[in-house]
Amino acid sequence: MKSGKLILRFWFAIGAVFAVMYAFPFILVLLNSLKARREVRAEPLKWPEAFLWENFTEAADRMEYWQALGNSIIVTTSSLVALILTSSMLAYYLARSKTKTASGIFLILVTSMIVPFQALMVPFVGFFGNLNMLNSRFWLMFFYVGFGVAMSTFLYHGFIKNIPVELDEAASIDGANSWRTFWRVIFPMLGPVTATVAIINGLWIWNDFLLPNLVLREESRTLPLRTYVFYGQYTSDYGLAMAALVMSMIPIVIFYFILQRQIISGVSAGAVK
Numbered sequence: 001m002k003s004g005k006l007i008l009r010f011w012f013a014i015g016a017v018f019a020v021m022y023a024f025p026f027i028l029v030l031l032n033s034l035k036a037r038r039e040v041r042a043e044p045l046k047w048p049e050a051f052l053w054e055n056f057t058e059a060a061d062r063m064e065y066w067q068a069l070g071n072s073i074i075v076t077t078s079s080l081v082a083l084i085l086t087s088s089m090l091a092y093y094l095a096r097s098k099t100k101t102a103s104g105i106f107l108i109l110v111t112s113m114i115v116p117f118q119a120l121m122v123p124f125v126g127f128f129g130n131l132n133m134l135n136s137r138f139w140l141m142f143f144y145v146g147f148g149v150a151m152s153t154f155l156y157h158g159f160i161k162n163i164p165v166e167l168d169e170a171a172s173i174d175g176a177n178s179w180r181t182f183w184r185v186i187f188p189m190l191g192p193v194t195a196t197v198a199i200i201n202g203l204w205i206w207n208d209f210l211l212p213n214l215v216l217r218e219e220s221r222t223l224p225l226r227t228y229v230f231y232g233q234y235t236s237d238y239g240l241a242m243a244a245l246v247m248s249m250i251p252i253v254i255f256y257f258i259l260q261r262q263i264i265s266g267v268s269a270g271a272v273k
Helices: 001-031 037-042 054-063 063-098 100-112 117-130 138-159 167-175 177-206 208-217 223-230 238-270
Strands: none
Touching: 001 238, 037 238, 054 063, 054 223, 054 238, 063 100, 063 138, 063 177, 063 223, 063 238, 100 138, 117 138, 117 208, 138 177, 138 208, 167 177, 177 238, 208 223, 223 238
């Protein structure tokens, strides 16, 4: 009994250490967001001498925060809705179809997950730039769906395979076609994995810098791009930059805490093949 408690305490201590390690960068950013530029550069690990709350209002003005926030919300929300709809329907078809074509499509999707975007960046910019497709939020959302559909379909596919086929057969007997079966019977059961897909892709899309930097014009720039305004070639205002980062993190952190209860069950169920 004692050995069991000691093991439990040991693992609790290990977990506490890792929790502090993960929380430390966020605490550091928050503390430095309340300092002057000189203080951030001289003493980044110390408590602020004075809490400069005006850093947030000044950062919001300089980065045009509300416009950038609107752009980020539009891009992230629209991309997530498109990803969830397309990936769930594709996964349902691949999971229920027993043809070689379906197996080949699924294999191609899984294989494409190992190719990093950086390997495709140069031909990506050249090809789509010639088609004049690198200048709007719509095309950015289109690209996010294309790059995110493989992982999302993989998660949905593993989850749907655990749903008994007898449910489809029962719906078919009641006169439902495949379309109605999916939306009335299968999709309502995909809540946990849908939350997982939303969290994984939401974090990626919200925080992404490289793809929006290649695609968006100045007036359509998202929060990660707007925070770059505080970093110059010869000088950087780290206090305002940290304040901007805090304001950029708040919406996606709230989104994560809303869906966190379902993410563990969604990942574990969606990973089963």
